[in-house]
Amino acid sequence: MHERLAGNPLIMAPMAGVSDAAYRIMARSGGAALAYSEMVSVAGLHYGSDKTWDLVVPHAVEPDIAVQLFGSEPQQFEEAATAVARRLGDRLVLLDVNMACPVPKVTKGGAGSALLDDAQRSAEIVRACHAGLDTVRSGVPVTVKIRRGRRMDEEVAPEFAMAMEAAGTAAIAVHGRFANQMYRGEADWGCVERVVQAVKIPVVGSGDVYTYDDAQRMQDVTGCAAVMIARGTYGNPWVFSGRVPTSTERIEAFSTHVRLLDATGAHMARARSLAGWYFKGMPGAAMWRRRAMECVTAGDFLRLSQQIQA
Numbered sequence: 001m002h003e004r005l006a007g008n009p010l011i012m013a014p015m016a017g018v019s020d021a022a023y024r025i026m027a028r029s030g031g032a033a034l035a036y037s038e039m040v041s042v043a044g045l046h047y048g049s050d051k052t053w054d055l056v057v058p059h060a061v062e063p064d065i066a067v068q069l070f071g072s073e074p075q076q077f078e079e080a081a082t083a084v085a086r087r088l089g090d091r092l093v094l095l096d097v098n099m100a101c102p103v104p105k106v107t108k109g110g111a112g113s114a115l116l117d118d119a120q121r122s123a124e125i126v127r128a129c130h131a132g133l134d135t136v137r138s139g140v141p142v143t144v145k146i147r148r149g150r151r152m153d154e155e156v157a158p159e160f161a162m163a164m165e166a167a168g169t170a171a172i173a174v175h176g177r178f179a180n181q182m183y184r185g186e187a188d189w190g191c192v193e194r195v196v197q198a199v200k201i202p203v204v205g206s207g208d209v210y211t212y213d214d215a216q217r218m219q220d221v222t223g224c225a226a227v228m229i230a231r232g233t234y235g236n237p238w239v240f241s242g243r244v245p246t247s248t249e250r251i252e253a254f255s256t257h258v259r260l261l262d263a264t265g266a267h268m269a270r271a272r273s274l275a276g277w278y279f280k281g282m283p284g285a286a287m288w289r290r291r292a293m294e295c296v297t298a299g300d301f302l303r304l305s306q307q308i309q310a
């Protein structure tokens with residue numbers, strides 16, 4: 001893990017509803033050192049639904065994966081950690097615990113950013129993950145992803161990070177917004193820097209990194225060991241290499257992405273948002289996006305790409 005990030009410190013962030021196998025394959029081919037699953041419910045894994053496992057298991061062409069879990073019960077994390085380690089073997093790079101999600105559906109059950117108010121339970125969750133993993137394979141890192149705090153101007157991140165480090169967390173990702181900000185305002189990179197200063201483990205910075213240069217700047221300003229990119233990857237897998245694609249390359253990448261969605265069995269509706277992202281800023285973008293809204297099958301989307309290029 002350390003060697004991987006020393007060579008290339010840019011990571012594809014976890015994004016529910018977005019970072020599926022096709023998305024991760026595009027990000028890795030664009031230069032991401034690592035890509036995360038969408039967040040996965042430990043309760044869902046407990047009930048063993050195929051739909052939940054689909055979020056966890058990487059496609060055969062993915063080299064490996066970081067799996068992110070969410071929940072609130074340490075016992076369920078222990079069980080999930082064992083099950084994930086068994087199923088993924090050495091393709092599991094790390095197990096991450098979501099302590100950042102601000103969505104009420106998640107926090108009202110005590111998961112996601114609600115954990116920022118309960119360092120003791122969060123530490124228990126980290127230890128439970130280790131216990132679960134160790135029954136299968138020792139040495140799999142457990143990491144956590146946090147926000148500044150739950151409520152505006154009540155920053156807990158540095159202190160909370162120290163508690164997670166003491167509990168055995170191998171690295172910590174920090175999104176510099178409070179949970180109740182959702183995605184409003186600017187991410188405070190100062191918070192990332194304060195966490196870097198508070199702990200010895202590697203810190204991964206997250207928030208408002210839209211370009212390769214932003215990522216370099218975040219590392220320079222905060223001293224973080226790696227940078228996670230989420231929205232900056234929309235229609236732009238090249239963000240990980242800093243290369244600026246031509247319009248033709250963008251359309252071709254969209255077609256490849258559509259084929260990957262199809263090949264990995266994803267719902268083709270996902271291609272509609274992809275079209276909006278890949279076509280952004282192109283001549284006639286608004287019209288092409290409207291046309292994409294009418295597409296249903298992979299063939300429809302591929303024909304649209306051909307028409308744009310004609």
Ligand SMILES: Cc1cc2nc3c(=O)[nH]c(=O)nc-3n(C[C@H](O)[C@H](O)[C@H](O)COP(=O)(O)O)c2cc1C
Nearest residue numbers: 013014015016039145175206207208209229230231
């Ligand atoms: C659509 C969407 C879904 C997200 N889902 C997750 C998630 O499942 N787990 C998580 O830890 N963060 C999630 N995030 C947060 C991102 O990983 C990231 O921390 C945040 O968007 C800030 O980075 P950015 O400015 O690069 O987008 C999500 C963000 C977006 C926009």
